[in-house]
Each structure stands twice: as C-alpha cells, then as structure tokens.
Amino acid sequence: MLGVVGAIAGKSTSWIQRLVFPSSALTSLLLLVISLLALSQPVDTLVLPLGLPGLPFHLRLDDLSAFFLLLLGAASLGVSLYSAGYFRAMENATRRLFCLEYHLFLASMALVMLADDAYLFLVAWESMALSSYFLVTTDHKIPDIRRAGFIYLLIAHLGALALLLCFGILQGGHGDYAFAALRNAHLSSFWATTAFLLALFGFGAKAGLLPLHVWLPEAHPAAPSPVSALMSGVMLKTAIYGLLRITFDLLRGQQPWEWGALALGLGLLTALFGVAYAAVQSDMKRLLAYSSIENIGILLVGIGLTLLFHTYRLNLLAALSLAATLYHSLNHAFFKSLLFLGVGSVLHATGERNLGKLGGLIHRMPWVAWTVLIGTLAIAGLPPLNGFISEWLLLQAFLFSPRLPHPYLVMMMPVASAALVLAVALAAYVMVKFYGIVFLGQPRETKLAQARDAGIWERLGLGWLAAGCLFLGLAPALVIPILDYVTRFLVGDALGSMATHNWLFLTPVLPERASYSPLFFLGVIASVVALTFFAVRRMYHGRLRYSDPWDCGYPETIQPRMQDTAEGFSQPILRIFEPFFHIEREQPDASTPRPRYREKIEDRLWRLLYRPLIRFTDRLSGGITRLQHGRIHLYLLYSFLTLLALLIFVR
Amino acid sequence: MNTWPDTLFQLIQSVLVVTLAPLLLGWINQCRAWLQNRRGAGPLQPYRELHKLFHKEVVLAHHASALFRMAPYIRFGSMWLAAAIVPVLATDLPFSPAADVIALVGVFAFSRVFLALAAMDVGTAFGSLGARREMLVSFLAEPALLMVFFNASLISHSTQLTTIVETLSHHTLMLHPSMAFAAAAFLMVLLAENARIPVDNPATHLELTMIHEAMTLEYSARHLALIEWSSHIKLMTYTTLGIALFAPWGIAQAGDWRAVPLAVAALLFKLGLAGAGLALLETLSAKLRLFRAPEFLGTAFLLAVLGLLTYFLRIS
Numbered sequence: 001m002l003g004v005v006g007a008i009a010g011k012s013t014s015w016i017q018r019l020v021f022p023s024s025a026l027t028s029l030l031l032l033v034i035s036l037l038a039l040s041q042p043v044d045t046l047v048l049p050l051g052l053p054g055l056p057f058h059l060r061l062d063d064l065s066a067f068f069l070l071l072l073g074a075a076s077l078g079v080s081l082y083s084a085g086y087f088r089a090m091e092n093a094t095r096r097l098f099c100l101e102y103h104l105f106l107a108s109m110a111l112v113m114l115a116d117d118a119y120l121f122l123v124a125w126e127s128m129a130l131s132s133y134f135l136v137t138t139d140h141k142i143p144d145i146r147r148a149g150f151i152y153l154l155i156a157h158l159g160a161l162a163l164l165l166c167f168g169i170l171q172g173g174h175g176d177y178a179f180a181a182l183r184n185a186h187l188s189s190f191w192a193t194t195a196f197l198l199a200l201f202g203f204g205a206k207a208g209l210l211p212l213h214v215w216l217p218e219a220h221p222a223a224p225s226p227v228s229a230l231m232s233g234v235m236l237k238t239a240i241y242g243l244l245r246i247t248f249d250l251l252r253g254q255q256p257w258e259w260g261a262l263a264l265g266l267g268l269l270t271a272l273f274g275v276a277y278a279a280v281q282s283d284m285k286r287l288l289a290y291s292s293i294e295n296i297g298i299l300l301v302g303i304g305l306t307l308l309f310h311t312y313r314l315n316l317l318a319a320l321s322l323a324a325t326l327y328h329s330l331n332h333a334f335f336k337s338l339l340f341l342g343v344g345s346v347l348h349a350t351g352e353r354n355l356g357k358l359g360g361l362i363h364r365m366p367w368v369a370w371t372v373l374i375g376t377l378a379i380a381g382l383p384p385l386n387g388f389i390s391e392w393l394l395l396q397a398f399l400f401s402p403r404l405p406h407p408y409l410v411m412m413m414p415v416a417s418a419a420l421v422l423a424v425a426l427a428a429y430v431m432v433k434f435y436g437i438v439f440l441g442q443p444r445e446t447k448l449a450q451a452r453d454a455g456i457w458e459r460l461g462l463g464w465l466a467a468g469c470l471f472l473g474l475a476p477a478l479v480i481p482i483l484d485y486v487t488r489f490l491v492g493d494a495l496g497s498m499a500t501h502n503w504l505f506l507t508p509v510l511p512e513r514a515s516y517s518p519l520f521f522l523g524v525i526a527s528v529v530a531l532t533f534f535a536v537r538r539m540y541h542g543r544l545r546y547s548d549p550w551d552c553g554y555p556e557t558i559q560p561r562m563q564d565t566a567e568g569f570s571q572p573i574l575r576i577f578e579p580f581f582h583i584e585r586e587q588p589d590a591s592t593p594r595p596r597y598r599e600k601i602e603d604r605l606w607r608l609l610y611r612p613l614i615r616f617t618d619r620l621s622g623g624i625t626r627l628q629h630g631r632i633h634l635y636l637l638y639s640f641l642t643l644l645a646l647l648i649f650v651r
Numbered sequence: 652m653n654t655w656p657d658t659l660f661q662l663i664q665s666v667l668v669v670t671l672a673p674l675l676l677g678w679i680n681q682c683r684a685w686l687q688n689r690r691g692a693g694p695l696q697p698y699r700e701l702h703k704l705f706h707k708e709v710v711l712a713h714h715a716s717a718l719f720r721m722a723p724y725i726r727f728g729s730m731w732l733a734a735a736i737v738p739v740l741a742t743d744l745p746f747s748p749a750a751d752v753i754a755l756v757g758v759f760a761f762s763r764v765f766l767a768l769a770a771m772d773v774g775t776a777f778g779s780l781g782a783r784r785e786m787l788v789s790f791l792a793e794p795a796l797l798m799v800f801f802n803a804s805l806i807s808h809s810t811q812l813t814t815i816v817e818t819l820s821h822h823t824l825m826l827h828p829s830m831a832f833a834a835a836a837f838l839m840v841l842l843a844e845n846a847r848i849p850v851d852n853p854a855t856h857l858e859l860t861m862i863h864e865a866m867t868l869e870y871s872a873r874h875l876a877l878i879e880w881s882s883h884i885k886l887m888t889y890t891t892l893g894i895a896l897f898a899p900w901g902i903a904q905a906g907d908w909r910a911v912p913l914a915v916a917a918l919l920f921k922l923g924l925a926g927a928g929l930a931l932l933e934t935l936s937a938k939l940r941l942f943r944a945p946e947f948l949g950t951a952f953l954l955a956v957l958g959l960l961t962y963f964l965r966i967s
Contacts, residue, residue, distance in 0.1 A: 360774065362716045373718075382764055383750075383757040395753055395797070399804050407963075414801045414959050418794040418952065425790035428760060432767045432786050441774030442714060505748055514810045520749040521732060521758070528728035536873050540705045549712035550869055551775040552858050564771075564779035572787045576945055 024103060025080035032073030038066040039485045058178050060116035063485040068113045068241045074468060075233045075333040076106055082341045082461025083226045098138060105131040112238050118167035118177035129156040132231055136223040148218035155215045159205025166198035170250055182250045192254050199246045207239035207296045210270040211605050220289035225344020228285060232292045233337035237329050240299050248490040257311045264304030268416055271297025271423040276580050278430045279573040280601050282355050282566035284343045287434055294423060295332045299325055301420055305397055315493035317400050320508050322491055323483045324393035331386040331472055335378040338465035342372035345458055349451040355566035360443040364451040369439045371462040376435040378469040380428040384518035386472035391424055392516060396508050433569045442560040474518045476506045582607055661744040668734040672887035673697035675926055682930035704876035712773045712869060722769030723877035729762040730884040739891045740914045741903040742813040751810035752800045763789055770866035777858055781865025788850060791948040792843045795836055798955030802833035803896055805962050812895060820899040832958030834897045839951035845886045848933040850944050894921050
C-alpha cells in the first residue's frame with residue numbers, strides 16, 4: 001500500500017517533467033483499483049518503524065479509509081491527466097517545485113486516510129496543509145494571492161490546533177495515541193462532547209464550515225485550477241473523513257442526539273449561506289468555491305442525520321443517510337473537480353475569470369463546454385446524473401425522520417428538509433447562471449474569438465471526470481454495494497441487497513416505499529427524443545433557415561453587452577436575501593455629470609466576527625508589546641518574579 | 652408486473668395524457684372565455700395552433716448552438732416521461748417504479764434547466780431575463796412542493812405514487828385534515844410552476860412582465876410547437892398529480908380491465924372540473940408583481956407546514 005504512496009512522491013523528483021503527471025495519473029488509477037479491492041478485504045494494518053523513536057507510524061486500511069482512498073484515486077486520476085497538459089507553459093524551476101508540492105499533497109492526503117495513530121494523522125494533516133499552502137501561493141508574486149494563502153494557513157492552523165486538543169482529550173489519560181487505544185478509552189459524556197466539538201471545529205476549519213469558511217473563496221481563486229480542483233474535490237473530503245472517523249469510529253457508541261442536531265443545523269446554515277453567496281458572485285472560481293461550501297453543508301446535514309438515527313439505534317436509517325453522505329462526497333469529488341478544471345481551461349484560453357467578460361464559449365471550446373455541461377447538470381442535482389442520486393437518498397432519509405422517538409425533532413425535520421431542498425434548488429439557479437453566462441450567449445469581449453479549445457491531455461482529464469459523473473448517476477446499483485462496506489463498518493447496518501435487488505432500480509429500503517431508475521429515465525427520454533425527431537420530419541418537414549435573432553423586433557440594435565451580466569442574473573437573489581448580505585452601493589442620480597455605479601457585496605461574517613476578532617487580537621498583542629522594552633534588567637526581573645511565583649505555587 | 656398487457660396499457664395511458672394535454676388547456680381557455688363573456692375559440696384551438704407551428708419553417712439565430720436546438724426535444728421527452736410516471740388511469744404500471752414523486756420533481760427540474768440554458772443561448776436580453784425569473788420561481792416553489800409530498804408520504808409511508816394513491820383511495824372515509832392544507836399548497840405551486848396567473852400570465856404580450864414566455868421568444872415553428880406542447884403536458888401532469896394525491900377515487904388497479912372505462916370517465920370528469928376551477932381562479936385574480944412571488948410561494952410553504960403540524964398533533 002505504501003509503495004503506491006512512495007511512488008507518487010518518488011516520481012516527483014524525476015527530471016522528465018512530461019512523464020510525471022501521466023505517471024501520477026497511473027498511480028492514481030492503481031490507487032483506485034487497490035482501494036476498490038481493499039473494500040472487500042479484512043482490515044489491514046501495518047506498523048512502520050518511522051518517525052520518532054518509540055513512536056512508530058501505524059497504518060491501517062479499513063473500509064472507511066479504502067472508500068476515501070477510492071475517492072482520492074478517482075478524482076486525482078482526472079486532475080493529474082489534466083495537469084499533464086495544463087502546466088506546459090509554466091517556467092521550469094517553478095514547475096519542478098510545483099511537481100514536488102503537488103505530489104507531496106497527494107501523498108499526504110493518502111496518508112491522512114491511512115493513519116492509525118494521532119501522531120501520523122497530525123503529521124500528514126500538517127504536511128497536507130503546508131503543501132497545499134505552497135500550491136495556493138504558486139503565483140506568490142501577486143500580493144492578493146499571498147494574502148489569500150495567509151488566511152488559508154491561519155485557519156488551517158487554528159483547525160489543526162483544535163484537532164491536537166481533540167486527540168489529547170480522546171486518549172483519556174493513557175498516553176497511547178494509537179487509534180486502537182483511543183477506541184477503547186472510555187470518556188465521560190462531557191469530555192466526549194468536548195472532543196466532538198473540537199473535532200467539528202478542527203475539521204470544519206478544513207472543510208469550510210460556517211463561520212470558518214472565509215479561506216475558501218480566497219484560496220480557490222488564488223490557486224492554479226488543478227490545485228483548486230484537488231483542494232475542493234478531495235481535500236475537503238479529508239475533513240469529512242476525519243469527522244466520520246472520530247464521531248463514528250473513535251467515539252463509537254456515545255453520541256447524544258444533540259450532536260446530530262448541532263451538525264444538522266450547522267450543515268443547513270452552511271449550505272444556505274454557501275449557495276446564497278455563490279449566487280451573487282461574478283468571479284467563476286469564487287462562485288465554485290462558495291458552491292463547495294454549500295456542498296460541505298449538505299454533507300454535514302447527512303452526517304447530522306446519520307448521528308440522529310444512530311443515537312436512537314435506527315441503524316438501517318443511519319446506513320441510508322450515511323450512504324447518501326458518502327455518495328455525495330464521491331459525487332462532489334467528481335463534479336467539482338470537473339468544473340474547476342473546466343474553469344481552468346477557460347482561464348487559460350481567455351485569461352479572464354470574471355463572468356461578465358465571458359460568453360459564447362460553447363462555439364470556441366466545444367470539448368470543455370460539453371463536459372462542463374455534464375458537471376453543471378450534475379451539481380444542480382438533476383436526474384439522471386449523479387448529484388440527484390445522493391440528494392434523493394438524503395431526502396428519503398429525511399422522509400423517515402418521523403420514526404425518531406423525539407417529538408420536537410420530528411416536527412423540525414420536515415422544515416430542515418425543506419431548507420435542504422431550497423439550497424439544492426438555489427444551486428440549480430447558480431449553475432444555470434454559471435453555465436449560461438460563461439458558455440452560452442454571445443461573447444462579451446472581442447478577444448474571446450481567439451479562445452482555443454483544451455488540448456488532448458486536458459480533454460482526457462475532463463472526459464474521465466465527466467464519465468465518472470455519468471457512471472455514478474446511471475449505475476447507482478453498482479455503487480451502493482461499495483458504500484455498504486463503509487456503512488456496515490460505521491453504523492452496523494447496510495442497505496444491502498434491498499437497494500440493488502434489481503440492477504435497474506435503486507430502492508433504498510422497500511420497493512413500495514420509493515424507487516428510482518436512472519437508466520430508465522435516460523432510456524425513455526432518449527427514445528422519445530429520437531421518435532419525435534423522426535416523426536416531426538416524416539409528418540411535416542425539417543426545413544430550417546438562419547437569420548438574425550428576433551429579440552422582439554429589435555435585431556439591429558442587439559449587442560453582446562445587452563445580455564445579462566453575472567450581477568444582473570443574480571439581482572433577484574440579492575433582493576430576496578438582502579438581509580443576508582452586506583452591500584455597499586454607489587448609485588449617483590441622473591443629474592451627476594460623470595456617474596459611476598458601484599456595488600460591492602461583502603461577507604457579513606467578516607464584519608460581524610472577523611473584524612472584531614482582529615481588533616481584539618491587535619489590542620492584545622499591543623498590550624503584550626508593552627512588556628518588551630529590550631532592557632535586560634527588566635527581563636531579569638520577569639524571570640525572577642516567575643520563579644518566585646512558581647516556587648510559591650509548587651510548594 | 653412487466654407483462655405485455657401492462658406495458659401496452661402503460662403506453663396507452665401515456666399517449667392518452669400526451670394527446671389530451673392540449674385539450675385541457677383549450678378547455679381552460681374556453682371556460683375563461685365564457686366567464687369573461689367572450690365566445691372563445693373552442694377547446695380544440697391548441698391543436699390547431701400546434702398544427703400550424705409544425706408546418707412552419709424554423710428560423711434560427713445565426714449563433715444558436717446545438718444546445719438550443721436540442722432543448723425542445725429534451726423538454727418534450729422529459730415531459731413524456733413525467734406523464735408516464737403519474738398514475739392517471741391505473742396504478743402499479745410497469746413504469747411507475749422508475750421514479751417516485753421526488754424523482755418526478757427532478758424530471759421537471761431537468762427540463763426546466765435545459766430550457767433556461769437554451770433561453771440564454773442566443774444571447775438576447777429577454778432570454779436571460781426569462782431564464783432567471785423562471786429559475787427564481789422554481790427554487791421558491793420546490794420547497795413548498797416537497798412539503799406537500801412530505802404530507803402525503805406521512806400518511807402512506809411512501810413516496811411511490813402507486814402506493815400513495817392506493818393508500819389514499821382505500822381511506823376515503825378517513826378524513827385527513829393535513830391533506831386539505833397540502834391541497835391548497837399544491838394548488839398554489841401548480842399555478843406558479845405552470846406559469847399561470849397570479850405568478851405569470853400565459854396570455855401576455857408585454858415582454859417586460861413575461862416569465863415563461865420570455866424564454867421561448869427566440870423559438871419558432873416545430874421547436875416552439877414542441878415547447879408549447881410540453882407545457883401543455885406539464886399542466887396536464889400536474890393536474891393529474893393533484894388528482895392522484897387529493898382525489899384518487901376511481902383510478903383502476905393495473906390489469907383490472909373492467910375498471911378502466913370507469914377510470915376514464917372519472918378522469919374526464921375530474922379534469923373537466925379542475926379545468927373549470929382553474930379558469931375561475933384565473934379570472935378572479937390578477938397577476939402579482941414578480942417580487943410578490945416569494946410571498947405567494949412562502950404562503951404555500953407555510954400551508955404545507957401547517958398540514959404537517961396538524962398531522963403530528965393528530966397522532967400525538
């Protein structure tokens with residue numbers, strides 16, 4: 001197993017740059033196959049005599065890690081293929097460094113998922129944070145990117161600190177940090193809850209949970225697109241992995257219902273917040289970053305629901321919502337990587353990240369446009385693609401919530417599911433905006449006419465990810481058995497053969513209850529489309545004439561600039577959710593000689609939470625500087641006083 | 652299940668829904684004309700219009716992409732699928748396990764997103780205006796719609812339409828107060844989703860107030876015909892869905908051929924009544940401003956939640 005990881009890291013020093021990314025793609029494929037095989041195997045553990053003396057690294061490959069390794073392999077295969085083409089233009093020294101960091105990043109993500117003791121976990125976690133920090137700041141000559149990297153690093157470390165404390169609590173005074181020991185440590189409910197909260201904070205910082213999401217919309221636009229794809233598609237999932245590992249594996253059997261309710265509520269807030277902000281963005285990558293926040297929210301809703309069901313020993317239902325969560329992580333890895341890569345191609349071809357300056361690219365970049373269309377439909381949660389399946393499963397789990405023996409929860413659950421549906425429906429709005437403005441319509445700038453389609457490697461990467469979206473959408477009956485291993489491991493039950501009693505239909509629990517068949521969907525729609533196409537031509541005709549657009553009778557005056565801009569498209573959202581946003585408007589009246597219109601939308605949390613926090617920290621550190629005068633006798637006095645205090649205290 | 656007569660019956664049912672759909676719209680328009688003291692063009696008028704449109708030559712904008720040309724067919728195909736899923740005449744047909752009510756909402760969303768994208772394809776101001784308004788109405792309507800289905804699934808323990816219809820039709824005597832709230836909410840969602848008054852005005856000629864029509868401005872001839880026809884099917888499917896959820900009496904079991912004539916009669920009667928009711932409703936109300944639509948659909952949502960609460964109070 002480790003050989004695979006080693007190969008990824010080892011290849012990076014190879015000089016033949018052109019071979020590096022394809023070979024890392026190959027390694028990812030290998031990882032994919034191995035983890036697929038590992039799912040049906042018994043748990044594999046390995047102790048490596050590395051690290052500090054007396055503290056060997058424990059590795060363990062169980063069903064949960066295998067599933068997330070599968071996700072890593074599948075997504076990084078696409079991204080590495082794409083990167084093989086993408087980084088041709090980069091200068092040599094930067095590229096070599098980039099290669100090293102890229103593969104270090106992949107390897108440390110794999111190690112996070114394999115780690116079986118807190119030391120190795122945190123070491124891998126930190127190296128993942130650091131390597132991704134360097135990847136984000138690849139273009140470190142631009143001040144904004146340095147700032148984005150700094151915010152990212154800061155929040156990543158806050159999270160890591162919380163995780164450190166969390167593991168400290170988990171070991172329960174034994175001093176043994178292997179996960180096997182942590183599993184057996186019996187914590188009081190207070191300490192268990194503290195550990196859970198710390199884990200939620202620590203992993204939430206990595207995943208972009210409210211209110212720790214601020215780094216996401218900064219770091220994603222700053223990073224090169226394949227890096228954004230990996231960070232959003234895979235790295236956020238390591239946080240989900242960690243949360244699952246701690247709550248369901250290490251803290252097994254001691255989850256009060258409040259945890260579930262907290263995770264659920266926080267998830268819903270994050271999802272709604274993310275999608276509302278995604279709707280008003282006009283930078284492609286920021287839009288996708290906010291949409292990642294939304295998806296993390298959905299994943300957390302799934303985890304919360306699983307926790308609730310698990311608390312009340314409704315294991316089959318817990319398995320259902322956990323399967324939905326895992327399915328959605330896999331889906332998100334595929335479609336979000338696909339979208340980020342597509343955006344990367346657009347960025348390469350046009351040099352433009354602003355939605356308001358793009359348009360009509362479906363004519364210039366058909367490969368990118370059609371593969372991204374698949375990703376767009378998938379992320380919008382539309383059948384028969386993959387996003388729909390996980391959301392459908394999650395809603396099915398919600399529909400079972402009346403079985404919870406807690407009356408308030410039962411009453412709140414339908415409203416929670418409605419909030420989830422609102423987020424999903426808004427996501428469709430966001431994606432229509434994204435795709436419609438970037439790829440459809442007329443080019444808003446003249447330079448877009450020179451845009452060139454993606455190269456062969458990029459097409460391969462995009463194609464793999466798009467095919468993954470289609471496969472996950474059309475063949476859920478083949479995916480559910482994979483998830484069953486994980487659900488059986490974590491919550492002790494699985495959807496089992498019921499979900500796949502007939503390979504055509506997906507029936508989560510009972511056929512009378514609900515079923516869904518994506519292949520059937522596609523079959524009926526495709527055959528009706530074909531039939532209509534020929535029937536219309538047979539009964540009538542297929543005549544066609546090209547002309548100017550009609551546009552209600554004003555075709556001469558039509559200009560590309562009359563199309564909706566990104567801001568225009570999101571105006572209804574801005575108006576409906578106005579209290580959500582902090583808006584600065586500059587709207588001079590008509591009599592102003594040279595009017596300038598400006599609208600700036602800011603994250604409310606910056607103002608409410610982060611600014612006061614920054615001011616407080618500034619004041620605190622200002623107070624501390626007062627202690628430092630640089631005079632040696634004062635410092636001697638401090639040491640003397642400390643010594644004295646210690647003596648009194650120890651005695 | 653999956654025997655040939657059943658499949659045949661399934662095909663007959665979906666063909667029937669698809670061919671009768673323009674008639675329902677014609678009937679609504681005719682009723683409205685009568686209510687407004689006009690003579691009306693007769694209930695067959697939508698067929699004549701479709702026939703006329705199919706005869707015409709397609710005029711396409713120079714830079715329309717393949718997506719633009721695909722969208723009408725895809726919309727038509729997905730509406731056909733939706734029509735096949737809803738139990739109109741009989742339950743437990745071979746296609747019914749393919750999707751439950753949530754997947755049905757997914758089908759509608761799929762066709763809507765395609766149409767919205769197609770509307771943005773030509774790059775006119777009205778197209779994207781229509782697209783964003785349509786998406787706005789839909790994202791407000793979907794939570795309310797889900798709450799309605801939540802109501803139905805609480806009683807029947809299923810989201811499978813066949814099971815819902817069978818449960819509800821066997822409990823005719825047992826009154827469910829929650830379903831009354833749900834019915835009101837569903838009606839409001841139906842009006843919003845099908846671009847009817849008071850959310851949208853299907854007969855408008857003023858581009859600035861259009862929602863659904865603004866998206867189809869660039870379409871002509873057979874493309875427009877397919878889109879119009881799909882909209883008719885959508886209205887029909889929603890109406891039959893409402894009938895299946897709230898008035899499921901008379902729907903036959905699969906394979907029970909003797910019940911079919913009765914089912915057809917019951918369906919025609921209910922559709923006639925529903926059409927007249929819709930016409931009355933549209934005559935009595937005026938179109939709302941666009942930004943009143945959130946309030947309208949918020950009311951629908953609250954009604955459905957009230958339904959849920961009455962259900963929970965009743966059982967506790």
